Amino acid sequence: MEATVQSNARELWSGGDSPFKVSYGKIMMWYFLISDTFSFAGLLISYGAIRLSQPAHDEANPLSWPDPNHVFNAVPFLHGHYPLVFVTFMTFTLIFSSVTMVRAVQEGHAMNRKGVLFWLGLTIIGGLIFVGSQAFEWSHLIHEGMTQKSNPFGASAFGGLFFLITGFHGFHVSVGVMLNSWAFLMTFFGAFHRRGHYEMIEKLGLYWHFVDLVWVFVFLAFYLL
Amino acid sequence: MSNLTHEESIKKVWRVCGILAFVTIFEIAAALFHFYSIPESPRWWLNLLFIILSAAKAYYIMSEFMHLKYELKAMTLTVMTPFLFLIWGIIAFLWEGGYWLSLREFWQ
Incomplete structure (x- = not known):
């Protein structure tokens, strides 16, 4: 019994087969995402270390770490202060676009070209709304005087870390929107259908969910904690 | 699947x-x-x-x-185990950040 298990294992890893039962492209996307996780983790961990090296939030100390409820309280087209309302909208946009991406992948499994186009289109729109919302938030904060080197709400390091980390995330979202738009065109012209499978949508789906996953932690670090 | x-x-x-x-x-x-x-x-x-x-x-x-x-368990483990390093990273660097703060306060 043991001998057969061993020889099976050897056959499994001796080439010509996928031991993980995952295609080459998907596994390479996973390995890329693991390395990208470490890029984001490096940024978020340095955020944590720098934050703890500054005095904790204190109304009396203008150099203490700012309170997110004071920093993020603007909503487009509305006057007044609505803490965390706009970022909730952004978070929902991203969650929803992740769901539409799963639906696109599922329609791809069913070889339903129209379904893929519909759900992938919604995903692209969600990504664009997210990037647009981020542009609004950035320009609002820049008008308030927050730059990479200064921050009117408290410790100046907050400004630099905020623009670096949300910028790196926003860059990922923008790349995702571009790749999804390319896949939309390929689907539209039937390229994946002729290929016989929609695996490209699955690979882009992994990347898109990863962007959503990173946002969970960016949201945690900047807006909640 | x-x-x-x-x-x-x-x-x-x-x-x-x-x-x-x-x-x-x-x-x-x-x-x-x-x-x-x-x-x-x-x-x-x-x-x-x-x-x-x-x-x-x-x-x-x-x-x-x-x-x-x-996915297969081997695949899941391959993806997840590298993240164990992050537990060390988070603890080590947050600890270090707290130490920077105490140094700052010490020299003020």
Whole structure:
């Protein structure tokens, strides 16, 4: 019994087969995402270390770490202060676009070209709304005087870390929107259908969910904690 | 791959979407409740809650949306084990950050 298990294992890893039962492209996307996780983790961990090296939030100390409820309280087209309302909208946009991406992948499994186009289109729109919302938030904060080197709400390091980390995330979202738009065109012209499978949508789906996953932690670090 | 039918997996996706949306609303509600009603109370319990809920969201995104729950165990382990280094990284660097603060205060 043991001998057969061993020889099976050897056959499994001796080439010509996928031991993980995952295609080459998907596994390479996973390995890329693991390395990208470490890029984001490096940024978020340095955020944590720098934050703890500054005095904790204190109304009396203008150099203490700012309170997110004071920093993020603007909503487009509305006057007044609505803490965390706009970022909730952004978070929902991203969650929803992740769901539409799963639906696109599922329609791809069913070889339903129209379904893929519909759900992938919604995903692209969600990504664009997210990037647009981020542009609004950035320009609002820049008008308030927050730059990479200064921050009117408290410790100046907050400004630099905020623009670096949300910028790196926003860059990922923008790349995702571009790749999804390319896949939309390929689907539209039937390229994946002729290929016989929609695996490209699955690979882009992994990347898109990863962007959503990173946002969970960016949201945690900047807006909640 | 999963054994779920097309319809079952569609249903499952919307359920996970509901869970993620609910958890996010709950987080925001807790943050605003603390901000408006009990701003003087300690934040540590709230922060702990946020970290746990975010980890739950990450679990749902990876297992369901990224389909990791339905891959072979060897594949899941290959993806997940490198992240163990992050536990060390988080503890080491946050500790270091606290030390920088005490140095700063010492020299002031």
